[in-house]
Amino acid sequence: MGCGTGYLTRILAPVAGPTGQVTGVDASPAMVEHARRRAPANCRYLVGVGQTLDLPDMSFDIVVSSLAVHHMPAGERGAAVREMFRVLRPGGRLLIAEFRPPTGRLANRLAGLLTGPAMRHDLRGLLGTAVPEAGFRVEDEGELKPMLFYVRAVRPAA
Numbered sequence: 001m002g003c004g005t006g007y008l009t010r011i012l013a014p015v016a017g018p019t020g021q022v023t024g025v026d027a028s029p030a031m032v033e034h035a036r037r038r039a040p041a042n043c044r045y046l047v048g049v050g051q052t053l054d055l056p057d058m059s060f061d062i063v064v065s066s067l068a069v070h071h072m073p074a075g076e077r078g079a080a081v082r083e084m085f086r087v088l089r090p091g092g093r094l095l096i097a098e099f100r101p102p103t104g105r106l107a108n109r110l111a112g113l114l115t116g117p118a119m120r121h122d123l124r125g126l127l128g129t130a131v132p133e134a135g136f137r138v139e140d141e142g143e144l145k146p147m148l149f150y151v152r153a154v155r156p157a158a
């Protein structure tokens with residue numbers, strides 16, 4: 001979700017294997033167009049927003065989102081997590097990786113100036129609440145250097 005140029009989907013394609021399929025969704029038609037030009041055989045790309053995915057219920061084994069949720073309007077991020085839950089099959093797994101902005105005021109301002117205001121917001125609190133509220137069981141969360149954090153969760157089997 002929020003696949004951008006398709007960088008991560010191209011890494012995931014061999015993991016899914018020849019019988020698996022990777023679907024990248026991004027709000028930007030230009031990003032999707034770029035990703036399609038470099039698509040491995042088992043990757044497909046759709047233009048769409050994470051808050052209202054045009055994908056069937058329980059149709060994926062794994063949902064991955066990196067550095068996309070912070071781009072969404074603050075009030076719609078919970079809806080995006082609920083959509084990730086909806087499209088996962090019971091037992092399916094979720095990985096969200098997000099930017100972890102500097103906590104110092106000056107460094108945080110600088111990060112915002114260099115990368116855009118969206119990058120100043122720390123989503124750990126929001127995802128810490130939105131992921132279990134959507135119905136997920138959180139398996140693991142942590143930090144990755146230099147400036148990432150992640151949440152891994154499972155949609156409990158029915």
Ligand SMILES: C[S@@+](CC[C@H](N)C(=O)[O-])C[C@H]1O[C@@H](n2cnc3c(N)ncnc32)[C@H](O)[C@@H]1O
Nearest residue numbers: 002003004007026027028049050066067068071
């Ligand atoms: C920083 S890029 C990350 C791309 C990719 N996930 C990666 O890690 O390389 C953020 C992407 O999120 C997409 N995006 C922003 N808002 C979105 C939304 N509401 N739904 C889906 N994608 C969105 C942008 O178009 C952009 O391609």
